[in-house]
Amino acid sequence: MELSFSDDLDLGLIAESGQCFRWERVAAYEWRIVAFGRCLYAAHERPGLLRLSCGEEEFVTIWHDYLDLDQNYAGIRERIDRERDPFLASAMDAGKGIRILRQDLWETLVSFIISQNRNIGAIRRSIELLAKRCGEPLIDVRGRTYHAFPGPDAIAALTEEDLRACGLGYRAPYVSGAARAVLAGECDLEILKGASDGEALELLMRLKGVGVKVASCVSLFGLHRLDAFPVDVWIKRVLATAYPDGYPFEAYAPFNGVYQQYLFAYLRGTNAHPPTD
DNA sequence: TGCCAGGCCGAAA
DNA sequence: TTTCGGCATGGC
Numbered sequence: 001m002e003l004s005f006s007d008d009l010d011l012g013l014i015a016e017s018g019q020c021f022r023w024e025r026v027a028a029y030e031w032r033i034v035a036f037g038r039c040l041y042a043a044h045e046r047p048g049l050l051r052l053s054c055g056e057e058e059f060v061t062i063w064h065d066y067l068d069l070d071q072n073y074a075g076i077r078e079r080i081d082r083e084r085d086p087f088l089a090s091a092m093d094a095g096k097g098i099r100i101l102r103q104d105l106w107e108t109l110v111s112f113i114i115s116q117n118r119n120i121g122a123i124r125r126s127i128e129l130l131a132k133r134c135g136e137p138l139i140d141v142r143g144r145t146y147h148a149f150p151g152p153d154a155i156a157a158l159t160e161e162d163l164r165a166c167g168l169g170y171r172a173p174y175v176s177g178a179a180r181a182v183l184a185g186e187c188d189l190e191i192l193k194g195a196s197d198g199e200a201l202e203l204l205m206r207l208k209g210v211g212v213k214v215a216s217c218v219s220l221f222g223l224h225r226l227d228a229f230p231v232d233v234w235i236k237r238v239l240a241t242a243y244p245d246g247y248p249f250e251a252y253a254p255f256n257g258v259y260q261q262y263l264f265a266y267l268r269g270t271n272a273h274p275p276t277d
Numbered sequence: 278t279g280c281c282a283g284g285c286c287g288a289a290a
Numbered sequence: 291t292t293t294c295g296g297c298a299t300g301g302c
Contacts, residue, residue, distance in 0.1 A: 018283055116284040122300050123283080169298030174285085211285050232283040264283075 001059060003050040008073035010097020011042055011050075017098055017265050019221045021111055021124045022131075022149075032140070034131075036062055036104055037148040039140040053141050068099050068224070076255050077262075087242045088259055091266035098261055100226060105189050106182065107149040108222030109204070112214045113174050122167070129166035134158060155179040174209025181207060197225050220257040227254040234267045235260060 011031050015023040022034040030043035040063055041053035054063060064070075077096065082089035110130075115123045127149075134154040135147035155163075156179035163172035181187040187207060192200050200223055204215035216230035229249065231239070239247055252259050 112283075115282090117282055117297080118284090118299075119282040119301055121282095121302085125300075164298085167299060169300095170285095170296090171298080209285065213284060217283065230283065233281090234283075268283095 001052050001054065001056055002045070003052055003059070004048055005050065005069070006048060007069075008077070008097045009050070009067070009099060011044060013095060013097045013265060014099060014101065016120075016268075017095075017261060018120050018268070019217075019261070020101055020103060021120070021127045032144075032146075034146050034149075035066055035101075035107075037136070037138070038062060039138070039146045041141070065102050068102050071099070073099055073258070076258050079255070080252075080259070085248070087238075088262065091262040092259075095262040095265045098258075098265060100220065100224065100258060100261060102224050103221055104149065105192065105218070105222040106152060109178060109207075109210075109218050110149075110155070110175055112217040112221070113178060113207075113209050114168060114171055115217070116171065116209070116211075116214060126167045130155070130163075130168075133162060133166060152179040152182040156183050171209060174207075177209065178207050193223060197227060200225065201228075220260075226257045229256040229260050232264075234264055238263055238267055 011023075011029070012025075014020070015025065015031050020033075020035075024032045026032050026041070027043065030041060033040045033042060038054075038058065043051045045051045052059060052063065077092045080088055080092065111123065111127055114126050114130075118126075128147075131147035131149055133150075134157070135150040137145055137147055140146055155175060158176070160172050160176060163175055168175060178187065182189060187203070192203055195203060197219065200219050201212070201215045204210050204218055205212065210218070213230050213232055216228045219225040219228035220230060229235075249256055
């Protein structure tokens, strides 16, 4: 099907934004996206028009929400006083098209436990190995195999050796522990979804291997708490250099996480853009 | 090859 | 309460 859009939406920027790890570039303007046990091919056909490999029904039930298409990102950008914060203004110009995906909570939790102290390429690799090892094998619309992200039961059933074979290193017991905590109900994903922002952070950090940074990423990308503000080495750097007198968290609420994402993408120097002609 | 990565844990100060 | 060493591994 075709999807016409007028708000921010740049697949390349989203793919490289460090929030998702199962987007694979398959052509200049086309990505293969695995999420919620499905596989979607999405391509920039021309400005304002995507071509999607799914039908209307799957789009409405899955991908519309996944892409957060009910949120107005241009409006979120326009809240910023460009003269007062020229650095963020530049970051937004470069990152126009980024959206915060509504990803599966469990997958997001595991992904960001895996993410600690690793670069994005290595995170992708581990998640793919994990899915191959114990995720359900499926066939996409082009006949290629993909693997659904494994549930807590499948991951809990793996040995530490299995997990280390996915390149998890010392994070293996963290991933295993999270799976067991969810299975046992000690970490209730449904309760997390209904918790306040502060409660969600606190509950997530009860898991071993989940500190404030990972909990913030899970809040932002898995619970869609758009005010969550993950601070990694890149963000720490920009706070010290571009905002030596403090960062205006209060003024930027309740979208601190969205602005953080522009800053992150800007610092990492991603420059993927859809066709403009 | 070395440096670094969407950091966290546990101990020491 | 803050600081700091150690940690597994792979990308660049």
